[in-house]
């Protein structure tokens with residue numbers, strides 16, 4: 001299968017999300033064509049992104065003139081103007097762009113974007129809200145929902161697991177989670193093994209079903 005990860009990417013809508021995305025792709029060496037209809041925003045980013053254009057992404061002719069049909073991947077980062085987001089997504093689908101990503105601000109918005117041709121829909125505000133809720137309300141230092149019901153959390157070891165080798169901890173049977181990696185104070189993360197003994201001050205990465213990871217991270 002061809003690897004399209006380093007192909008040029010079209011980014012439509014340079015709000016906070018689209019701008020961070022376009023700048024990060026550029027920093028990673030990916031060529032970006034960024035489009036926004038506000039001249040003020042395109043001018044302020046000129047020179048920092050491979051190619052930047054002031055155009056209305058709901059105008060098929062404008063997209064054709066910019067060469068959008070030649071791109072393999074595109075991201076529609078327009079959120080608050082739902083009509084523009086839907087129109088731009090449907091035009092990219094009509095142009096048969098192979099890999100269309102679209103940002104949604106609500107579940108209904110996301111459902112429509114999928115139906116009209118987005119291959120991937122992301123919910124940055126919703127996902128970040130969920131992540132911060134986990135950080136604010138518990139012992140977690142970081143949290144990532146990897147799939148619908150699978151999570152990875154950065155946390156500290158509960159008391160009952162300090163000082164015994166993980167292989168003898170029964171952790172997976174009792175809580176259904178796996179400790180993937182451990183970072184002792186002042187050191188780097190290394191993979192956890194059956195012989196690893198956790199100490200106070202360690203930071204651990206725990207994976208498992210969402211409720212199980214949440215339950216584990218609430219242990220004292």
Ligand code: ADP
Nearest residue numbers: 013014015016017036037056057078079080084
């Ligand atoms: P964020 O929440 O990430 O800041 P917004 O939805 O507020 O995202 O911003 C979307 C960006 O998309 C804005 O910069 C806006 O000018 C741009 N935009 C909206 N409609 C169009 C359109 N039809 N064509 C091109 N750019 C658009």
